[in-house]
Amino acid sequence: MSKKVLTTPIKDEDLKDIQIGDIIYLTGTLVTCRDVAHRRLIEEKMPLPVDLKGNAIFHAGPIVRDLGNEEYEIVSIGPTTSMRMEKFEKEFIEETGVKLIVGKGGMGKNTEEGCKTHKALHLVFPAGNAVYAATSVKQIKEVHWKDLGMPESLWVCEVNEFGPLIVSIDTEGNNIFEENKIEFNKKKEEQYELISQQVRFIK
């Protein structure tokens, strides 16, 4: 199977045949955007200083080396828990027109709805692989909201074949983590019954 690469700006039709469990790669603009940036746009009504239409965001807080003269280098970059942004993500997609949300772990009903209505994807970059990820960041083009500190600033990155990105929510609103959870919970109940019989140490 050939490598599926998406290039920004991404249009609705680029995403229509992509399903949960597929693996894609990204070339173009990827902006780090996490807790406080989401809160600022949605709750504090502060306009985002970057245009995200057709682009991708990354729930990530990188380690960045300051080279001086407003030049920076990514040392390590990887995803953080996406679920923390669940509360904001539907409105975030609506307001920004962002097409890809890259992070870690699953997201919930709000994001499913946002992805379905506005044709966007949530993707998982295998977490903890921050040097591997850094090698596909070609450069940091801009940085905004530096007052939030290194992890929370908006680092605008130019990436080349960034991935593997595993599709966790597709444009139909299917959600791989929610599907898995049903199976996990069923197995958990079975295991509880099995184990609890064998740990009756208080007699």
Place this chain on the structure above:
Amino acid sequence: MSVTMDKVQQKEKMTDLMSKFISLVSYKLPDDVENKLRELSEEEDNRLAKIIYKTMFENQKLASELKRPSCQDTGVLQFFVKCGENFPLIGQLDSILKNSVYKSTQETPLRHNSVETFDEYNTGKNVGDGSPSIFWEIEENSDKVEIYTYMAGGGCTLPGVATVLMPGEGYEGVVKFVLDRMTSYGINACPPLLVGVGVGTSVETAAMNSKKALMRSVGSRNENENAATMERLLEDGINAIGLGPQGLKGSKSVMGVNVVNTARHPSTIGVAVNTGCWSHRRGKITFDSNLNYEINTHEGVTL
């Protein structure tokens, strides 16, 4: 040379070595974790899981070659110190450790992960009020110090939870408490996890035990026969849930389950869960009174 000068120099030497050691922990996993991940990946036949393991091994190789933090979230540093009563820098150790975190943050570099609470600003130094956290034990008749250094990111810190059960709920209640946490929060904490379970009297004793459990090596067993049985049962049980790497399904879920226990009040069972992600960046270093060191977790590595 005066004795005070000596102490200043010793302090500087230990700060320098600890800073390098913290850096090492950020880019190289301990041997027990590396070996277990290799073993788990060989047993895996799920398509996505295999791709994820491949990415993990390539990442660790790159991190080690480039000496860069293998995961961007280098945590709020924690130290578990067992200090001999006669270790010459016993009184300076707290400040040595704090300074070494700052130094390593500049030099490695590590991420700035210290946000002052209520005032809500990032100190930009990776140290702050009460951070790094340093937990002490004093050892009689010894002039050595053993230091566990631990770097836990936000992802695997988030599942941490403690409660106090009624004895009527028994160890069955402990099992339920642990299993429930795995399918709710464990999925997002970067499995395969090392699960630390603490059992004791109250929330803080249980919580401390659960963190100490994560300092024990992967594959080690509790000395108490019943506790060891529970470790094995929980390990097999959580594995049977099949979380797989990143919670995207697979044949296993955990690197292991470690239980640390202390005596309890007759009316309570304190229980806590702490999780370590697959990138379990734990290192142990021992210094003698002349500051000669031995690294116990990473064989063949010098600073």
